[in-house]
Amino acid sequence: MYLRARELLTPDQRKDFLTIPSTLSNWELAYYYTLTQDDIEVIRRRRRDHNRLGFAIQICLFRYPGWSISDIKSIPDKVINYVAKQLQIDPNEFKLYSEREQTKHEHMEEIRKHYGFSNFSAHSYRVISHALLPHAIENSNALFLIRMTLEEMRKRKIILPAMTTIERLVWETRRRAEEKVYNSLYKPLSPWQKQQLEKLIDTPPDKSKTKLGWLREIPGQSSPDAFLKVIERLEYVRLLNLSTEAAENIHSNRLLQLARLGARYEPHSFRRFNENKRYAILVAHLLTLSQDLIDQAIEIHDRQIMILQSKGRKAQEELQKQNIFGANRKGVYLDHNDLKILKLIYTQRIVSTSQVHYYSFALSGMKLDTVQKKLKRWSGYKVVKQHHYRVGQVGLGYNYYTLGSNGIDILISEGVIREEDRKKLNLNRKFSNLDHTIAIQEVAVGCLSMFVNEDRFNIESINPYIHPFFVDSGNEKLIPDWIIKRENIYLNIEIDTGSETTSEIKQKIRRYVNLSKENPNNKYYVLFSVIDHSILTRKIYSADRSKRVSSLKYSIAEVEGVDVKNLEVYVCQLSRSFLTAFELINGNYPGNQDLIINSYLEGMREYYNHTIDFETDNECTQDLVHNIKLFRPDKFKGEYKTLDYKVIKIVVLEPGNVRSFKLINEILKSEQDTRIVGLYDCEQQVIWDVFGKIVPRLVLMGAREWKQGDYHYYTQKSPFILNRVTVKPRY
DSSP states (O other): OHHHHTOOSOHHHHHHHTSOOTTOOHHHHHHHHOOOHHHHHHHTTSSSHHHHHHHHHHHHHHHTTOSOTTTOSOOOHHHHHHHHHHHTOOGGGHHHHTTOHHHHHHHHHHHHHHHTOBOOOHHHHHHHHHHHHHHHHHOOOHHHHHHHHHHHHHHTTBOOOOHHHHHHHHHHHHHHHHHHHHHHHHTTOOHHHHHHHHHHHSOOTTOOOOHHHHHTOOOOSOSHHHHHHHHHHHHHHHHTOOOHHHHHTSOHHHHHHHHHHHHHSOGGGGGGSOHHHHHHHHHHHHHHHHHHHHHHHHHHHHHHHHHHHHHHHHHHHHHGGGGOBSGGGOSBOOOHHHHHHHHHHHHHSOEEHHHHHHHHHHHHOOOHHHHHHHHHHHHHTTSEEEEEEEOSSTTOEEEEEEEOHHHHHHHHHTTSSOGGGGGGOOTTOOOSOHHHHHHHHHHHHHHHHHTTTOTTSOEEEEOTTTSOEEETTTTEEEOOSEEEEETTEEEEEEEEOSOSOHHHHHHHHHHHHHHHHHOTTSEEEEEEEEOOTTSOOSSOOOSOOHHHHHHHHHHHHTSTTTTOTTEEEEEEEGGGHHHHHHHHHHTOSSOOHHHHHHHHHHHHHHHHTSOOOOOGGGEEOHHHHHHHOOOOOEEETTEEEOOOOSEEEEEEOOTTBHHHHHHHHHHHHHOTTEEEEEEESSHHHHHHOOOOSOOTTEEEEEHHHHHTTOOEEEEEEETTEEEEEEOOOOO
């Protein structure tokens, strides 16, 4: 009975371990039974072929499966043939080897001594048991532990003993591991906690359900009451204050095994275990049960939210029936987000499919295919009016949309449009320069999309033809292409197609200067967006409009008064305009100069490992120039040297900003001995900006990258190409 209690395998399982499978793959044959050159030299010392083959087979069996030839009842022909082929011996010779037992034992002893194999001993028992213990703590599965034991013995070149001996070793090791696991969960328990655990499995006097049975109850149908019941049970488990630290020291697999074991037992069944095992299984079960209760609570909560949302949608649909068109009140209805899209089409006058898509995507994650189907359906019910624009090339074009007659009715009912303004809306209006109009909305709609879910910002989209600016005491109109307004901040969008002359652009800037002077409490931004390939147009524009951007910056910088305090002018390509517009309205431009310079200095201090202090007006003296070496202008015999500039001036730049562009030119004209460090917030801004000519004594850097330890800067290779220079770390 004692031995049987330590037997972990059935007779069939035991037989499988002692049998070499006849279905070994070619890869397994090569892995386990390939002889080395040293093996062959030792084997050839035998006198006859059958002895050589038998000796080789014994070597292979010691390596895998690890038992001696006496323990292996049957060796597959595939193995004998594979070994014989390596020795160029007839496989049938092996039959002669089994005739003399004395020869087998002599060979076995010789192999053991030559290859360092050892017999299983009491010392081996302790070593293997010690190595197996961590695995037994993680996983108590008998088959897994037996395989780990066999692997460990093969690795240590221990000749495998009888299978029952291995089973006893695993049984004893597993028992020790169980005691360690049980004690890890049992010892931290206080007397009060043990008393509470006993109450869980005690049968009440009225023979009703035990506390443990109550904790295991399935919540039933999703409802607020079910949610409260789950929370009540969860609170009961948490009041036991079971230590999670003790559980963290146990492998998650083993803890899960204990928890599943506890879940299978009825409360009264725990009484048959020893105290440490009983409490350990209960603790593991309760910790897992606590997680299950949390999952149940979340699931019930989510279902209740879905029910409430469903009720809300139904109620909303009832309210929106007034916006349904078609026979039998079927067709199209508008939800809250749809009304926002319709309002966008009214406000912007005209929008393309792609512009509606990225506004809808920002609004609710709507896909392009969904937007196209929605607009097509709306068009069928005259909520919007669909137009197609061909750009000239065969097959190229896109749809754009204006407000339809039923769309006007909807917005009137929603209070967006006044009834008396209906006649002012021209549904049949033709747009003469569609490329220009769509480009305007590319910037405006892109900017509005960034604020679509930001209720804290009061963003207005203004049609300047309805609400123009007046300058020179109201004597002259100033009509931008579009206006985005936030409180007292006005973003004026100007689309440049290249058709306006330099004098016309300068005249427009002078009007903006006058407007800014007449309204000092307002902040005015002017964004010149140079049209490029980012939208389909009848005239083909290139992807790189750097020359046009730089030409505009030079022209605008020449206008007197353009640097008035409450006016900022930016020039960039259309593909980057809506991001620039967002930064301007969001207040990120102009940037915080002190913050940008300090970010750069933090990187410099880290690089040079000492404190850098600037003098007034952000200038560095000649001594500091040599210390910080802000640039490497030329090479001399493989080493870099610093040119003799008296002052380094750091100028915070912004991509496209005309003011900073003008400031650099003024510094270069007035201060001949000054080296300029153009400092942007990040490297991407350096790449985006355009100068259009070689600016001497100028290097460009991204402050954020220097702060993060990415030390590099840019010089001008040509008027429109930058050269990136990496500074090697000093340590």
